Amino acid sequence: MSDSIIKEINEIFSAKIRLGVMTILSINDESDFTSLKKQLDVSDGNLGAHMNVLEKAGYIEVDKSFVNRRPKTTYKITDNGCKAFKEHLTQLESIIKKVK
Amino acid sequence: MSDSIIKEINEIFSAKIRLGVMTILSINDESDFTSLKKQLDVSDGNLGAHMNVLEKAGYIEVDKSFVNRRPKTTYKITDNGCKAFKEHLTQLESIIKKVK
Numbered sequence: 001m002s003d004s005i006i007k008e009i010n011e012i013f014s015a016k017i018r019l020g021v022m023t024i025l026s027i028n029d030e031s032d033f034t035s036l037k038k039q040l041d042v043s044d045g046n047l048g049a050h051m052n053v054l055e056k057a058g059y060i061e062v063d064k065s066f067v068n069r070r071p072k073t074t075y076k077i078t079d080n081g082c083k084a085f086k087e088h089l090t091q092l093e094s095i096i097k098k099v100k
Numbered sequence: 101m102s103d104s105i106i107k108e109i110n111e112i113f114s115a116k117i118r119l120g121v122m123t124i125l126s127i128n129d130e131s132d133f134t135s136l137k138k139q140l141d142v143s144d145g146n147l148g149a150h151m152n153v154l155e156k157a158g159y160i161e162v163d164k165s166f167v168n169r170r171p172k173t174t175y176k177i178t179d180n181g182c183k184a185f186k187e188h189l190t191q192l193e194s195i196i197k198k199v200k
Contacts, residue, residue: 004120004140005120005123005124005140006116006117006119006120006123006140009116009119009120011115014114014115014116015111015114016106016109016114017106019106019109019114019195020104020106020109023105023106023195023198023199024105026198026199040104040105040106041104085199089199092192092196093196095123096189096192096193096196098123098126099126099127099185099186099189100186100189
């Protein structure tokens, strides 16, 4: 697919929820599960599954802690995640330029 | 999901192959199956399945004819497809602006 207009499209970032998560984690230093859930308006199970995909790909890192005796899960984008996401966005940008 | 950054992301256009097809059909008046297959470097079965999804959604229209006794399948983007794809790209554009 060397010359294809979609060669740099990363399927991991294609799913709507994962695109949203990566956008939020690119803009903010970190974000917790509850905040991501609210911002993206998704269920616990749905968001959890997508976070697992991103973590397994090495694109985000997870920190689990307790705040006021309540568990808190915080996410950060990794360097690899940042690089891969920017490449994905650059390819999307070139598609937008072709069409618009 | 009224305030969500992904509310206008259309899952139908999220899949890499369908994004590629919509881009090609947005740029060109029409395209045939063989040409799309070559440009996107995908198998017959894979492309066929994605074209069905786009057709069922009303985003593309299909014309089957014979050229030199060989069947030829040609695709065009519909007005609805054009409108929906532009909305999708506008949302992607706003995500890119936030991140970059």
